[in-house]
Amino acid sequence: RHCVLVGDPRQLPATVISRLATDCSYDRSLLERLTAVGGGEIQLNEQFRMHPEIREFPSKYFYENKLEDAPNIKALAQSTKPTIFQAILKGSSRGQEIVSTKEDRDLLDHAYTVFDVKGTNSRSAQGSLANKEEVHAVLALYDYLMSKVEPIPPNSQKPDDVANKAASGGKVSVTPQHLNQRPLPQVIASVGIITPYKHQRDELRQAFMNRYGNVGEGSRACNVRIDTVDSFQGKERDVIILSCVRAAQNPQSQQQQKQGHEGGNNGGNKGGHSMIGFVSDVRRMNVAITRAKKLLWIVGDLDVLKKDEAWRALIQDATERSRVRDAKKLIENKFVLESEPGELSS
Numbered sequence: 001r002h003c004v005l006v007g008d009p010r011q012l013p014a015t016v017i018s019r020l021a022t023d024c025s026y027d028r029s030l031l032e033r034l035t036a037v038g039g040g041e042i043q044l045n046e047q048f049r050m051h052p053e054i055r056e057f058p059s060k061y062f063y064e065n066k067l068e069d070a071p072n073i074k075a076l077a078q079s080t081k082p083t084i085f086q087a088i089l090k091g092s093s094r095g096q097e098i099v100s101t102k103e104d105r106d107l108l109d110h111a112y113t114v115f116d117v118k119g120t121n122s123r124s125a126q127g128s129l130a131n132k133e134e135v136h137a138v139l140a141l142y143d144y145l146m147s148k149v150e151p152i153p154p155n156s157q158k159p160d161d162v163a164n165k166a167a168s169g170g171k172v173s174v175t176p177q178h179l180n181q182r183p184l185p186q187v188i189a190s191v192g193i194i195t196p197y198k199h200q201r202d203e204l205r206q207a208f209m210n211r212y213g214n215v216g217e218g219s220r221a222c223n224v225r226i227d228t229v230d231s232f233q234g235k236e237r238d239v240i241i242l243s244c245v246r247a248a249q250n251p252q253s254q255q256q257q258k259q260g261h262e263g264g265n266n267g268g269n270k271g272g273h274s275m276i277g278f279v280s281d282v283r284r285m286n287v288a289i290t291r292a293k294k295l296l297w298i299v300g301d302l303d304v305l306k307k308d309e310a311w312r313a314l315i316q317d318a319t320e321r322s323r324v325r326d327a328k329k330l331i332e333n334k335f336v337l338e339s340e341p342g343e344l345s346s
Contacts, residue, residue: 011233012230012284013027013032048070048073051076051077051111051295054111054296056317058290076294085145085295110323113318114302114314116300129197131246138243139208141331145191188223192291193226194228194229195243208226238293242288242299246301248304
């Protein structure tokens with residue numbers, strides 16, 4: 001008789017609230033325990049989800065560079081569409097028109113980009129963190145992405161005029177009233193907006209509600225799901241925007257920072273104790289960066305994230321691949337977002 005266990009010990013285990021229980025290794029799954037004592041682990045290496053540009057770092061850092069792309073993923077990477085983004089849209093007529101500038105192509109023909117955002121943290125009564133500058137950046141990036149599906153007609157301008165303005169590299173002024181004028185696109189990519197922190201999730205949901213009136217079916221943000229990284233384990237989307245939240249702390253916040261773990265276990269950070277709290281769980285990081293099928297955009301304060309070994313490796317990898325962008329500069333160049341909850345700091 002045989003017992004076959006299927007799972008990934010390099011992704012999130014059950015949440016254990018008790019620090020004592022974690023110290024006694026009660027956060028380990030049965031699969032992890034059997035693997036640790038030589039229980040005959042077999043690694044399945046073929047992956048069917050991520051574009052090769054997205055797969056590259058997690059394969060190298062978490063899976064000894066053993067992940068291989070399935071035939072459908074190889075076909076995606078060899079698509080004859082002008083950009084990866086247009087391969088997502090497939091039948092959209094708008095995407096072809098306005099993905100024309102060098103900056104658009106740099107963003108939309110690469111499956112993986114890291115955006116540097118300098119922000120500040122706020123804390124809920126329950127101790128969870130939020131970052132209003134990252135909320136602003138995520139909204140701006142989502143609006144930018146969706147404008148390539150169906151342009152937003154500001155004031156009395158026709159959609160074609162807006163498309164021409166965007167294609168020529170001009171700024172587009174966006175207000176909630178203009179967003180409500182945008183028709184629902186016929187072809188749209190699924191988008192997941194994820195974050196390690198419940199407070200940030202709630203702030204993102206509220207910001208999208210304020211801007212769009214609703215999120216989900218029947219809304220102009222009908223393609224979006226906003227949730228925590230933990231809630232997204234086992235799920236996937238065409239596009240993932242990850243908000244990391246952690247920002248530089250002032251001296252008065254240092255004691256709170258030490259207590260900043262939102263769950264229980266801290267997941268075996270390769271660098272030992274980390275100063276970035278909940279974000280430093282490498283298994284949570286692994287889940288977060290492996291949800292995207294075709295576009296992964298990571299938003300965070302890179303100077304803060306570099307304090308952790310795993311995030312430092314990701315940022316170094318992104319830098320070597322020329323996939324790091326200044327979010328503030330990009331948003332100022334491409335979109336002027338009005339009536340926003342907070343502005344990007346310098």
